[in-house]
Amino acid sequence: MLTRDEAREIDEERAHYPDDQAALIDALKVVQRHRGWVSDEGVRDIAEHFGMSPAAVDNVATFYNLIFRHEVGDHVILLCDSVSCWLTGYDEVHAKLEERLGVRLGETTEDGRFTFLPMCCLGACDHAPVLMVDEDLHRDVTPERVDEVLERYPAGTES
């Protein structure tokens, strides 16, 4: 079941639309914010709240890449791999991150601290290469700056 807070936050969004289903993506984001990701149970909870089938909810959930249907670490690193970052040093930053994290794109570190994901253009191309950790944008990233960025996100904390 949705928690009271989850249900309240979802219903606040529902009030913005003439049709309930419009708030489905908001609902997935609310559940993800509270639980870190959207499990099968999360899908069922939302389906029940909206009076939809779990399959109909999952149909939408699996379309959007920022809805996590797998468990993720305490922090999610989104490394931009689009063209402007590729032109300005993506390969070097990518290699350094792989080395430091000990995982490849799409994987979570053994200690559960980081999930490392590829991401398309983050809209900060004048400061490429860029990456996001959780909701923070890091601009002009170099291999030398990777450690300093990672240090800001200790295990067991969520920003």
Add this chain to the structure above:
Amino acid sequence: MEKPLTKNIRPGEPPLDIAAYEKAGGYEAVRKAVRMDPQDVTQMVKDARLRGRGGAGFPTGMKWGFVPMGEDAPRPRYLAVNGDEMEPGTFKDRLLLEGDPHLMLEGVIVACWAIQAEVAYIFLRWAYHEAAAVLEQAIAEAHERGYLGKNILGSGLDLEVHIHASAGRYMAGEETGLLNALEGKRSTPRAKPPFPPVVGLWGKPTVVNNVETLASVPAIVTHGAQWYLDLSDSDDGGTKLYGASGKVKRPGLWELPLGTTLGEVLQEHAGGMRDGYAFKGCLPGGASTDFLTSEHMDVKLDFEEVQKVGSRMGTGTIIVLDDQACPVAMVRNLERFFAQESCGWCTPCREGLPWTANLLDAIERGEGEPGDLEKLDMHAELLGPGMTFCALAPGAMEPLQSALKYFRDDFQRHIDEGACPWRRT
């Protein structure tokens, strides 16, 4: 020169609050518009020759004019703001949203008056957390001042503005994909016609406008269509936020007259290439535009002139390819992006884009075969305009077909030498 889009933006400082924004002449356009007949507001935007800044360049006033008006017209009507900005290499709307949220909000209110819409949704890209925060604040302030809410400024129009933060996917920025995303569905495209101004959100008339387009509206209403036309070095009106990224000296954004030449943007504003790098080519307006090369430096970046040389102004944010990056690898990066972001709705795009990306990958690795370039040529045609449901795949073919035209020798060398010439250096 006058800079209606960026006059209030001071880098590194928070945006103007509503009191400061009003003091700088803000919300004058709303006060003026609500005393005008809505159709006269639309006519003003037509006369100013404002064309959509999201990439397609559709005339904004004409789009507003498609909305059925009058007593018998369907209600409610909606405005959807396209703030998805997911075109790779594009970062202009972020500046406007974070730097001066009231400017775009003022444009939203004027547009809603013109089409008599009661609800506007600002569709924001998920990554724009700061933009969402300053917009929330701006919306709350506008409510307090009576620019939003019931019977705005005594005009008889009730207007609410809501923010919808996306959950990813490039397709959510496609006009009809955006409508599906707002309805809580997968952002696949819809069949056109009917077009959104007639049948849009929940079947009701809906205008979808880009952030920069709406931010351009207040100055037109405040100063008049002729003033706006005079800002431009083009047949169409206004200023444009141009940008540059890649290995230029000063990547960034500049508000310049519409029709500023490619050479001026790259040389005078972006400062030319970084030391040790030479210019090889560029995409003038995001990932889905055709390459231009050094022979095009005198081309005016506007809706007509760039088309005459086989490309499009697109979003006006230029991505520069330097001599030390492999053009095949750059195009592979672009096609990977498009293949990944294809929504899978129609077959040419779903199947053709991965084929294209894989073929480019093989060529870049030195495993290309004779005939591969002709296969790529064929894909550029089969995924081109008219062959697919929406503009994603045709857009994806623009950098490919032009790279095959301008950099064909570089492609051929990969195949002949069995290796990427750039990897060895």
